[in-house]
Amino acid sequence: MSLEVALRHDGPKLDFSATIPAGKITALLGPSGSGKTSILRAIAGLLRVTQDVVRVHGETWSDTATGLHVPTRLRPVGLVPQQYALFPHLSALGNVEMALQHLPTRQRVERARRCLALAQVEELALRYPREISGGQKQRVALARAIAREPKLLLLDEPFSAVDRSTKKSLYVEIIRLHEILSTTVVVVTHDLDEAAQLASHLCLLDRGRLLQSGPTAEVLARPCREEAARLLDIANIFDGQIESAGAGRQALLRWGPHALRLADRGQSRAAGSLRWAIQPASVLLVRPDKPWDSHLENPVAARVTERIDLGTDTLVWLLPAGIEGARLQMRLPTRAVQRYAVEPGQEVTVCLRGADIIPLQAATEPSA
Amino acid sequence: MDWESILLSLRLAAVTLAVLLPLAIAAAYWLAITPFKGKSWIEGLLALPLVLPPTVIGFYLLVAMGGHTWLGQIYERLVGHTLAFSFTGLVVASVIFNIPFAVQPIQRAFEAIPQEIREAAQCCGLTFWQALRRIELPLAWPGILSAAVMTFAHTLGEFGVVLMVGGNIPGETKTVAISIYDKAQGFDLETAGRMSLLLLSISLVTIAVSYGLVARLMARRRPT
Numbered sequence: 001m002s003l004e005v006a007l008r009h010d011g012p013k014l015d016f017s018a019t020i021p022a023g024k025i026t027a028l029l030g031p032s033g034s035g036k037t038s039i040l041r042a043i044a045g046l047l048r049v050t051q052d053v054v055r056v057h058g059e060t061w062s063d064t065a066t067g068l069h070v071p072t073r074l075r076p077v078g079l080v081p082q083q084y085a086l087f088p089h090l091s092a093l094g095n096v097e098m099a100l101q102h103l104p105t106r107q108r109v110e111r112a113r114r115c116l117a118l119a120q121v122e123e124l125a126l127r128y129p130r131e132i133s134g135g136q137k138q139r140v141a142l143a144r145a146i147a148r149e150p151k152l153l154l155l156d157e158p159f160s161a162v163d164r165s166t167k168k169s170l171y172v173e174i175i176r177l178h179e180i181l182s183t184t185v186v187v188v189t190h191d192l193d194e195a196a197q198l199a200s201h202l203c204l205l206d207r208g209r210l211l212q213s214g215p216t217a218e219v220l221a222r223p224c225r226e227e228a229a230r231l232l233d234i235a236n237i238f239d240g241q242i243e244s245a246g247a248g249r250q251a252l253l254r255w256g257p258h259a260l261r262l263a264d265r266g267q268s269r270a271a272g273s274l275r276w277a278i279q280p281a282s283v284l285l286v287r288p289d290k291p292w293d294s295h296l297e298n299p300v301a302a303r304v305t306e307r308i309d310l311g312t313d314t315l316v317w318l319l320p321a322g323i324e325g326a327r328l329q330m331r332l333p334t335r336a337v338q339r340y341a342v343e344p345g346q347e348v349t350v351c352l353r354g355a356d357i358i359p360l361q362a363a364t365e366p367s368a
Numbered sequence: 369m370d371w372e373s374i375l376l377s378l379r380l381a382a383v384t385l386a387v388l389l390p391l392a393i394a395a396a397y398w399l400a401i402t403p404f405k406g407k408s409w410i411e412g413l414l415a416l417p418l419v420l421p422p423t424v425i426g427f428y429l430l431v432a433m434g435g436h437t438w439l440g441q442i443y444e445r446l447v448g449h450t451l452a453f454s455f456t457g458l459v460v461a462s463v464i465f466n467i468p469f470a471v472q473p474i475q476r477a478f479e480a481i482p483q484e485i486r487e488a489a490q491c492c493g494l495t496f497w498q499a500l501r502r503i504e505l506p507l508a509w510p511g512i513l514s515a516a517v518m519t520f521a522h523t524l525g526e527f528g529v530v531l532m533v534g535g536n537i538p539g540e541t542k543t544v545a546i547s548i549y550d551k552a553q554g555f556d557l558e559t560a561g562r563m564s565l566l567l568l569s570i571s572l573v574t575i576a577v578s579y580g581l582v583a584r585l586m587a588r589r590r591p592t
Contacts, residue, residue: 072490079491085484099492
C-alpha cells in the first residue's frame with residue numbers, strides 16, 4: 001500500500017518517478033523551481049502533465065496511457081496551499097463545512113467543529129480569515145483539508161508564511177494529527193531542518209528530477225550523488241583515488257598525502273578516482289590535550305584558517321596538510337571550540353572515520 | 369412632471385437589468401477564466417458601446433430591427449409589428465448598449481479571485497455549480513453589484529440610442545430622458561428642471577449607496 005507517482009512534463013521540465021510509503025510523512029525537498037509544487041498539484045489532479053501515472057493504495061487516479069484522469073473533486077485528497085487559500089467570505093466553520101457538502105447540515109456542522117477541535121482552533125469557529133493570525137489560518141486550512149478524511153494530505157510549503165515559534169508548534173500539530181489520522185502526508189519544503197523534523201521519508205529533488213529518496217535519516221546521512229550532497233548543504237566534497245580494493249581487502253582512499261581507510265562493509269570497490277563527501281559534523285577534532293584518548297581513525301593534520309560562531313555550534317575551516325586548495329569544513333559545539341581554544345592559524349589533527357566517508361556518484365546533467 | 373415616462377424608464381431599467389445580468393455574469397466568467405486566441409477582439413467588441421456615439425449604435429440597431437432584415441422580418445411575422453419603435457425593441461437596444469457596463473466590472477471581479485481559491489474549492493469536492501454558487505459568485509458580488517447599479521443608472525439616463533430605436537411614443541418608448549428633451553424643446557423649463565433634478569437625485573443616490581456597499585463588501589471579501 002503506497003502512493004506511486006510517475007510524472008513527465010515538457011514545460012516546466014518534470015521527470016519524476018517515486019513510490020511514497022503509505023501512512024507516513026514524506027517530504028519533497030528541493031530548491032525553488034525544482035518542481036515540488038508541480039508534483040503536488042499533479043497528484044491532486046490540479047495540473048495536467050504530458051505523461052502521468054498516479055496510483056494511491058492500488059487505485060489509479062490518473063494514467064495518460066489509458067486516458068484516465070479522475071477530477072480533483074473526486075480524489076480523496078486534502079490540500080493545504082502555501083497561502084492557505086481560505087475562502088475569505090466564510091467563517092472558519094464555514095470554510096471547513098465547505099469540504100463537507102455531501103453531509104446533511106447537522107452532521108456537517110458537527111463534523112466541521114470536530115475538525116476545528118482536532119486542529120485546536122475550535123474557539124475560532126465564527127471568526128473570518130481576515131480576523132485571525134497566520135498560524136491560526138494554517139490550522140483552519142488544516143482542519144478543512146482533513147475534513148473529508150483524505151487518503152492523502154498534501155501540504156505545499158505550509159510554514160512559509162509563519163514565524164519561527166508558530167512554525168515549531170505547527171510541526172508538533174501536524175505530527176500529532178498524523179498520528180491520530182494515520183493518513184499519508186506529503187509535505188513540500190525547501191527547508192532542510194523542516195524536512196528533517198517532520199518527515200520520516202525524504203525525496204530530494206532538483207530541476208524536476210528525483211535525486212534520491214529513502215528514510216530521512218539515511219538520505220541525510222548518506223546522499224548518493226553530488227547534487228544531493230550539495231542540496232543537503234554538505235560543503236566537504238573532494239576527489240580522491242581508490243588505491244587498494246578487491247574481495248577481502250579494505251579499500252584505501254588516497255587523498256593527497258593522506259591514506260583514508262573506507263568502511264566498505266564487504267563490498268569490493270574498483271580502483272580509480274572517487275568523488276567523496278563527509279558531513280562537517282563528522283569531521284572529528286583530536287583533543288590536543290589528550291590525543292591518545294581520541295579515536296585516531298584516519299587522522300589528518302590540518303591548519304585552522306577561519307572560525308565562525310553560530311550560537312551553539314561553530315563552523316571551522318581547515319587547510320589539510322599537503323592538499324592544495326582543499327578546504328575542509330568542521331562543525332563543532334561552540335563549548336568545545338572554546339575549551340580547546342581552536343583559533344585561526346592553529347595546527348590540529350582531525351579524524352575522518354571510514355564509516356563517515358560518503359562515496360558519491362558523479363554529478364549528471366538532466367536528461368534532455 | 370411626466371410620471372408616465374418616469375415609470376417607463378424605471379420599468380425599462382429593471383427589465384434590462386433582469387435580462388442582461390445573467391448573460392453578463394456568464395460572459396464575464398467565461399472571459400475571466402478562459403484564455404483563447406482573439407480574446408482581445410471579443411473584449412473590444414463588447415466594449416464598443418463605451419466609445420461609439422449612441423446615435424451610431426442606435427442607427428445600426430434601427431436598421432437591424434427594421435422590416436428589411438431577417439431579424440426584423442422574423443420578429444414582425446411572429447409578433448405582428450416591427451421590433452423598432454416598441455418597448456421590446458427598446459429593451460433589446462438597452463441590453464446591447466449596456467453590455468460593457470455590466471460585463472466589465474463582473475469580469476474584473478472574477479479575475480480578482482486567486483487561482484488557489486478555485487483549486488481549494490475543487491479540493492473540497494465542490495462541483496462546478498457548487499463552487500460557482502458558494503464561492504465564486506459571493507466573492508464576485510461587489511463587481512456584480514457595481515454592474516447592476518451602473519446598468520440601471522445608465523439605462524435611466526440613456527438618450528441617443530433610445531431616441532433612434534424607440535422614437536417618442538408615450539407609454540411605449542418615451543423615456544424620462546426623451547420627455548425632458550421634449551419639455552425643454554417646448555420651453556416647459558420648470559417641468560424639465562424638476563424631472564432633471566429627480567433623475568440626478570436617483571442616479572446620485574443609487575451610485576453613492578452602491579459605492580459604499582461595494583467598498584464594505586470588498587473589505588470583507590479581500591483574499592487573506
